Amino acid sequence: MGHTITVTKTVIRHTKPTIAKAPKTRPSPSLAHAGSVPVNQMLGQMIVSPYAGDTPPPALLNRVRAGEVGGVILFSENTAAGEASTRAQITELQAAASAGGKPPLLIMTDQEGGEVRRLTWAPPFLAAADMRSVEVAQAEGAATGRALREVGVNLDLAPVSDVVHVANSFLGTRSFGDEPLPVSERACAFASGLASAGVGYTLKHFPGLGRALGDTDNEPVTINASAQELRADYATYVLCASNPSGVVMVSNATYPALTGNSTPAVMSPEIYKTELGQIVGYHGVTISDALGAGALAHDTDPAERAIDAGLDLALYAGTEGESVDAYATLREDLRTGGIPHSRVEDAYNAIMALKAKIAGAAPQTTANYSQASSYPEDIGPPETISPEKGK
Numbered sequence: 001m002g003h004t005i006t007v008t009k010t011v012i013r014h015t016k017p018t019i020a021k022a023p024k025t026r027p028s029p030s031l032a033h034a035g036s037v038p039v040n041q042m043l044g045q046m047i048v049s050p051y052a053g054d055t056p057p058p059a060l061l062n063r064v065r066a067g068e069v070g071g072v073i074l075f076s077e078n079t080a081a082g083e084a085s086t087r088a089q090i091t092e093l094q095a096a097a098s099a100g101g102k103p104p105l106l107i108m109t110d111q112e113g114g115e116v117r118r119l120t121w122a123p124p125f126l127a128a129a130d131m132r133s134v135e136v137a138q139a140e141g142a143a144t145g146r147a148l149r150e151v152g153v154n155l156d157l158a159p160v161s162d163v164v165h166v167a168n169s170f171l172g173t174r175s176f177g178d179e180p181l182p183v184s185e186r187a188c189a190f191a192s193g194l195a196s197a198g199v200g201y202t203l204k205h206f207p208g209l210g211r212a213l214g215d216t217d218n219e220p221v222t223i224n225a226s227a228q229e230l231r232a233d234y235a236t237y238v239l240c241a242s243n244p245s246g247v248v249m250v251s252n253a254t255y256p257a258l259t260g261n262s263t264p265a266v267m268s269p270e271i272y273k274t275e276l277g278q279i280v281g282y283h284g285v286t287i288s289d290a291l292g293a294g295a296l297a298h299d300t301d302p303a304e305r306a307i308d309a310g311l312d313l314a315l316y317a318g319t320e321g322e323s324v325d326a327y328a329t330l331r332e333d334l335r336t337g338g339i340p341h342s343r344v345e346d347a348y349n350a351i352m353a354l355k356a357k358i359a360g361a362a363p364q365t366t367a368n369y370s371q372a373s374s375y376p377e378d379i380g381p382p383e384t385i386s387p388e389k390g391k
Contacts, residue, residue, distance in 0.1 A: 042348035045070030049323035065100030090152030104359040108155040122147035127173035137186040141193020155200040161236035162210040184235035204249035216252040216295035252295035272310025290317035312347040
């Protein structure tokens with residue numbers, strides 16, 4: 001494994017690549033400031049829901065029209081019928097938001113590369129570990145952004161920004177490597193490629209899962225590294241998290257050296273205020289890892305605690321019913337003062353700023369993607385690889 005380095009903003013800026021800005025789009029009239037929107041609809045913009053099958057259910061469309069959902073996450077079962085079907089589903093979802101006079105939806109998916117590609121026909125065909133240069137990572141990001149934009153996906157839940165420090169990490173080839181600076185350069189290049197196509201990107205999983213001995217999707221995970229060791233891996237966040245098209249996903253693992261207790265990062269105020277806000281300098285949109293994950297199975301009301309701590313987007317990746325229940329519970333928390341109105345207003349304004357950059361564009365024309373076509377001619381075709389199965 002790579003040696004540990006201390007990251008400072010001075011060092012990172014020395015190698016900072018240009019992160020392309022998303023093309024300018026005219027914000028929708030429904031991207032209103034918090035002062036003119038009912039608080040329950042502001043809360044709805046914080047909910048990200050999945051759905052089953054390859055047709056948006058009527059109940060979900062009704063929730064979108066009512067302003068109870070602000071984002072939708074797509075999985076392989078949603079996209080298995082191909083490009084035309086995926087484009088049609090997203091068009092229907094966005095039409096429901098428009099019909100209700102609500103902001104355009106964030107439509108997101110995990111399009112990391114290699115085996116983690118919910119749109120199986122689209123790049124990146126290489127896993128992150130096999131993007132062995134900044135040029136290749138940038139080209140893959142740009143090709144991925146174009147493919148996502150053409151069906152209407154406006155936020156990629158990638159790139160993985162974790163620096164691997166343990167043997168047999170569950171991340172496998174999803175990580176760009178085991179040293180902070182090369183990981184940051186390649187992850188930010190991939191992010192830059194996405195942004196150049198008008199697609200948002202997500203740096204994950206802050207403060208880092210490269211030392212995790214288990215998978216937070218399945219079980220609670222505690223990472224007992226020192227604060228100095230953990231902060232040395234913040235390189236990617238310092239380098240490229242401040243772009244308006246960028247989002248940070250907060251981990252479900254526990255980091256006692258950073259929080260002083262056993263609270264998972266996603267529910268810890270110290271992570272948002274100190275680690276992200278003061279040390280990294282990031283003040284943009286945050287999104288949770290799956291709030292129904294095994295790591296949080298024993299925590300009471302994780303969404304309320306996470307939002308109160310500083311979370312903006314509450315992601316549900318299991319069933320649509322989870323997001324329905326969460327919205328109802330959070331409305332009650334809001335009514336009884338469990339969540340301050342000011343916290344919801346702050347999250348809403350941040351989400352609207354993000355949507356003004358990346359959301360609302362209609363799905364575009366069909367394009368054919370091959371592994372070689374994701375690279376400029378001067379880089380050459382990628383090496384042939386055999387991606388690892390699973391996470």
